[in-house]
Amino acid sequence: MKLDGKVALVTGTSPNIMGGIAEGMAEEGANVVCVDINPAYAEKCAQAVKDLGREAITIACDVTDEAQVIAAVDLAKETFGGVDILVNGATVFNWKGVLDMPVDEWRRQTDVMLTGAFLFTKYAAKQMIDLGRKGNMINIISTAGHQGEPGNIGYGTAKGGLMNFTRSVAMELAKYGIRVNSLTPTATDRTEAFERAKRWGVEWPGPRGGQRSSGWLADPSTGSPLQKLPSPRHYAKAASFLASDEAEMITGTDLRVDAGAVAKYWIWDPSADAAP
Numbered sequence: 001m002k003l004d005g006k007v008a009l010v011t012g013t014s015p016n017i018m019g020g021i022a023e024g025m026a027e028e029g030a031n032v033v034c035v036d037i038n039p040a041y042a043e044k045c046a047q048a049v050k051d052l053g054r055e056a057i058t059i060a061c062d063v064t065d066e067a068q069v070i071a072a073v074d075l076a077k078e079t080f081g082g083v084d085i086l087v088n089g090a091t092v093f094n095w096k097g098v099l100d101m102p103v104d105e106w107r108r109q110t111d112v113m114l115t116g117a118f119l120f121t122k123y124a125a126k127q128m129i130d131l132g133r134k135g136n137m138i139n140i141i142s143t144a145g146h147q148g149e150p151g152n153i154g155y156g157t158a159k160g161g162l163m164n165f166t167r168s169v170a171m172e173l174a175k176y177g178i179r180v181n182s183l184t185p186t187a188t189d190r191t192e193a194f195e196r197a198k199r200w201g202v203e204w205p206g207p208r209g210g211q212r213s214s215g216w217l218a219d220p221s222t223g224s225p226l227q228k229l230p231s232p233r234h235y236a237k238a239a240s241f242l243a244s245d246e247a248e249m250i251t252g253t254d255l256r257v258d259a260g261a262v263a264k265y266w267i268w269d270p271s272a273d274a275a276p
């Protein structure tokens with residue numbers, strides 16, 4: 001197993017992507033610290049990790065609250081001896097463009113994605129340095145952080161910022177042997193999230209709280225070069241690899257698990273170019 005005996009702290013553990021990454025890391029042998037502002041998501045994720053035979057703790061925490069972040073990182077140390085892997089995934093979706101976005105909502109959305117990742121990175125890194133742990137960190141981006149998406153200004157801006165935050169922190173922490181990378185998901189098949197929500201016994205409202213952008217493809221898989229959408233388990237495999245010693249020479253990079261979305265030449269329609 002790739003992560004045997006490692007301790008992963010994962011933020012934003014809904015039954016969708018981060019719950020999938022937490023379970024996937026547990027399948028690779030990691031114990032997991034499940035962090036979410038929604039206590040039910042943190043608790044049910046921790047239970048799912050235990051059901052896989054690993055240890056887990058639940059921390060209800062607002063990632064933008066410095067005192068709560070310090071307490072979470074401290075509790076991880078008290079319980080497991082320290083954090084080896086940090087995965088920053090907590091996110092607020094808010095489908096508004098620059099013309100419609102109220103400044104307080106802009107501040108909150110960018111705060112959760114940027115300040116939340118900044119605080120957990122700061123205190124997890126300090127702990128790793130104090131303990132002499134050569135850990136690693138993964139920031140969850142989005143194809144919307146690589147490309148211009150109308151009507152999603154806070155999200156696209158924060159995700160683009162988080163990608164260069166990743167590179168900057170990777171350079172700063174390299175001398176301590178701490179690796180920092182990002183992982184880019186894209187529009188995601190919802191089947192697994194609904195199945196996981198049912199298994200966990202929680203409600204999951206769907207991506208972006210059920211909101212949908214106008215002007216999207218009716219079936220987003222038709223725009224995907226691989227003609228299907230990734231599921232959380234695909235992100236979990238990639239995250240486990242990045243977090244493992246197999247990736248010991250990888251830092252400051254972004255691993256896209258996007259079915260080819262960012263690489264695609266914009267004028268090409270993959271659905272019109274099916275193999276015979």
Ligand SMILES: NC(=O)c1ccc[n+]([C@@H]2O[C@H](COP(=O)([O-])OP(=O)(O)OC[C@H]3O[C@@H](n4cnc5c(N)ncnc54)[C@H](O)[C@@H]3O)[C@@H](O)[C@H]2O)c1
Pocket residue numbers: 011012013014015016017018035036037038041061062063064088089090091092112140141142143184185186187188207208209
């Ligand atoms: N769903 C997609 O299609 C998609 C695509 C690309 C990237 N992503 C990224 O993947 C990650 C997970 O997305 P998801 O679809 O599973 O989202 P989700 O909405 O299902 O989960 C986000 C979680 O973050 C938590 N959260 C929000 N504010 C918080 C705060 N202040 N403190 C702590 N927790 C907080 C929520 O309670 C929720 O559990 C995010 O970083 C997202 O940007 C998602």
